[in-house]
Each structure stands twice: as structure tokens, then as C-alpha cells.
Amino acid sequence: MIDYEFRILSKTIENIIKNKIGSEKKLLKSIPAGIFKKDYLLSGNKKYLNHAKKLTTLLVRGLPINNKKLYYEQELNFDQNLNILRKENRKIKIKKLIQTPNPENIKFKEFENFLNKSIENNSGFELNSAWLDLSFIDKSFYPYFEYYNHKKATVALELDYFFRKNIDTICNFLMVLKKYPNINFLLPHLGCGVFLHWEKVLDLTDSLPKLLCSSPKSLHWLEVFKISKFKKIPIVYASDHPLNGNTSIQIYNKFTNYLKKN
Numbered sequence: 001m002i003d004y005e006f007r008i009l010s011k012t013i014e015n016i017i018k019n020k021i022g023s024e025k026k027l028l029k030s031i032p033a034g035i036f037k038k039d040y041l042l043s044g045n046k047k048y049l050n051h052a053k054k055l056t057t058l059l060v061r062g063l064p065i066n067n068k069k070l071y072y073e074q075e076l077n078f079d080q081n082l083n084i085l086r087k088e089n090r091k092i093k094i095k096k097l098i099q100t101p102n103p104e105n106i107k108f109k110e111f112e113n114f115l116n117k118s119i120e121n122n123s124g125f126e127l128n129s130a131w132l133d134l135s136f137i138d139k140s141f142y143p144y145f146e147y148y149n150h151k152k153a154t155v156a157l158e159l160d161y162f163f164r165k166n167i168d169t170i171c172n173f174l175m176v177l178k179k180y181p182n183i184n185f186l187l188p189h190l191g192c193g194v195f196l197h198w199e200k201v202l203d204l205t206d207s208l209p210k211l212l213c214s215s216p217k218s219l220h221w222l223e224v225f226k227i228s229k230f231k232k233i234p235i236v237y238a239s240d241h242p243l244n245g246n247t248s249i250q251i252y253n254k255f256t257n258y259l260k261k262n
Contacts, residue, residue, distance in 0.1 A: 001054040004186055005156070005214045005238035008060050008081045009041060012074040016065070023066040026131040031063075031243070041242060045085070048241055048248045049092065054256065059123065060085070061097040061156070064131035068105045072114070075099065079121065095123035097156060100144055102132040108143035124154030124184075131158075137172045149180035152207070156186040159194070170194050177204045185209035188238065190218050195225075195233050212238035213255050216247040222258045231262070 014036045016024050035041065049055065062078065065071040075098060082094055101111055115122070125148060129136040136157065148155050159173055170192060177185070181204060187194060190211045194201065201208065213219065213235060225235055237255045241248040 001237060002057040002059060003052070003055055003239050003241070004059045004210070004212050004236050005188060005240045006058040006060045007241065007243050008062050008078065008085070009035065009242070010062060010074055010077060010081050012065070012070055012077070013063055016070065021067065021070070024070075026133075027063055027065070030131075035242065044242050044246075044248075048239070048252075051249050052239075052252045055092060057093040057095065058085075059095050059097060061126050062099055064099055064102075064126075064128045066102045066105060066132055068101075071099070071101050071106065075114075096121060097124045097126045097154070098122050100125055100127040100141075100155075102134070103138075103140035103144065104134070108147070111144070112147065124156070124186075126156040126158075128158040130160065135172070137176065145176065145180045145183070149182045152182045152184065154184045154186065156188065156212075159187060159189070159192040170197060174200060174204065177201065177209075181205035182207055186212055186236075186238075188212045188240070189215040190221050190235070195230055198230070198233055208234055210234045210236045212236060213251065214238035214240040214244070216244055216251060219251065219254050222254065225258075226262060 009031075013027070013031065015021075016027060017031055017033050017036065020028060060082070062074045065074055078096060082096065086094060098115070127136055127141070127144070129138070129141070134140070147153075157173070160169055173187075173194065174197070184207050187209050190213060191209065194209070195211065211233065213222065222235070224230055225233060237252070239248040239251050244251065
């Protein structure tokens with residue numbers, strides 16, 4: 001069993017929080033400073049991973065960062081954090097996703113050069129454009145999507161709900177899917193309701209998105225996937241540990257119970 005969304009909170013993230021670096025407004029609002037108290041992360045990881053006995057693999061990533069220097073600092077030092085995690089959990093395989101940078105600060109050619117030097121341990125990418133104060137349909141992301149499409153890459157893409165004042169919604173995701181059908185998308189929060197339009201998804205791609213159960217508030221949606229019409233939609237486990245209000249174990253329990261009943 002794979003946890004498709006596991007976060008590594010590096011020293012870079014800790015420094016951003018402690019120094020309240022202004023370029024990372026969304027990060028500062030979303031990450032509680034108390035998470036970096038002595039041994040909090042270490043003990044939380046142990047508690048979660050010791051409980052989640054069925055896990056064999058973690059798909060890990062950091063967080064979106066706007067500042068160019070801090071972005072590279074996080075990504076280039078990532079393996080050091082992975083080594084710490086591996087020492088604590090030798091039996092679990094670890095695969096990493098690289099954050100898509102803010103294209104206004106890091107142009108694609110520079111990003112591509114970076115990838116050529118660090119690609120060997122990479123299993124895909126994440127794009128959370130809202131944390132970069134952009135939309136994923138901004139034309140500055142086009143070279144990134146074209147690269148991901150050419151490589152048939154795995155990309156975790158953060159969508160948003162239709163009722164928020166945001167354009168990163170299902171309609172625009174379907175536009176992206178049509179243009180880049182070879183990307184293997186991972187969609188947190190069960191795709192924010194994209195399963196209601198699954199026939200359209202089937203028309204657009206053979207690389208079906210996987211819907212991640214990483215939001216505690218979306219867990220009741222699992223009942224929908226017991227209905228025969230929705231049973232073939234690929235739902236996978238994701239905790240977003242430790243950024244879920246200490247609900248990783250709750251998410252794990254509910255999802256494993258869902259698997260038992262299906």
C-alpha cells in the first residue's frame with residue numbers, strides 16, 4: 001500500500017516559519033509554528049508509520065516555495081531529509097516528487113538544467129499554483145506541462161472547489177487534461193468532485209487521474225465510490241502527513257475500512 005502524499009518538512013521550511021519570510025504568505029498561514037517543537041515531527045512520524053502497518057511505500061515531497069534561493073535549498077538538500085526518514089523506517093520504500101517552481105522566478109530552462117543534474121531519484125512532480133500566487137492555467141506553466149506530458153510524468157496537481165474565488169477548478173483542469181493527456185495526474189481531496197464528470201475524463205485521456213483521499217473533510221465522499229457507477233474510478237490512499245491536523249491515523253483507518261468493504 002502506498003501513501004501518495006507524505007510531506008518532508010525540512011530545515012528550509014522551519015527557517016521560513018521562524019523568520020516569517022514574506023514571500024511565502026500561504027505557507028506561513030498554513031503551517032503551525034508548533035510543528036517544529038523538539039521531537040514533534042520525529043515522534044509524529046513514528047506514531048503514524050508504526051500504526052499504518054500496510055504501508056510499503058511513501059511518495060514524499062516538500063512544500064511549494066516562491067523564493068528562488070530557498071526553493072533550490074529545499075530541493076537540493078532533500079536527500080538528507082530522506083536519509084533521516086529511511087533510518088527510522090528501513091522497510092518502507094521512499095520515492096520523491098519535485099516541486100514545480102514559481103515560473104516567474106525560475107524559468108523553465110533553468111529548471112530543466114536543474115532536473116538534468118538531479119533527476120535520477122525523482123518519481124514525479126507536484127504543482128500547487130495557489131501557493132505560488134498563480135493559477136495552473138497561467139501561460140508561464142505551459143513549458144512545464146509540455147515537459148511533463150512529453151515525459152509521461154506523474155504530477156500531483158492541487159485543484160480547488162468551485163465555490164471558492166479561485167480559477168484552479170475542475171473546468172480548467174479538464175482543459176489542461178485535454179491539452180496534456182499523457183500526464184499521470186494525482187488529484188488531492190478526491191479531485192474536488194471531478195468524479196462527477198468522469199465520462200468527460202474518459203473521453204480526454206487513457207492516463208486516468210488517481211484521486212487522493214488526503215483531506216479529512218472529504219472522507220465522507222468515500223461512500224460515493226461504493227455506488228456501481230463510480231467503483232472503477234481509481235481512488236488511492238494519501239495522508240498529507242503531518243499537515244492534516246493530526247488526522248493521519250484517522251484517514252488511514254477510514255481508508256483501510258473502505259478497502260475492506262469493496
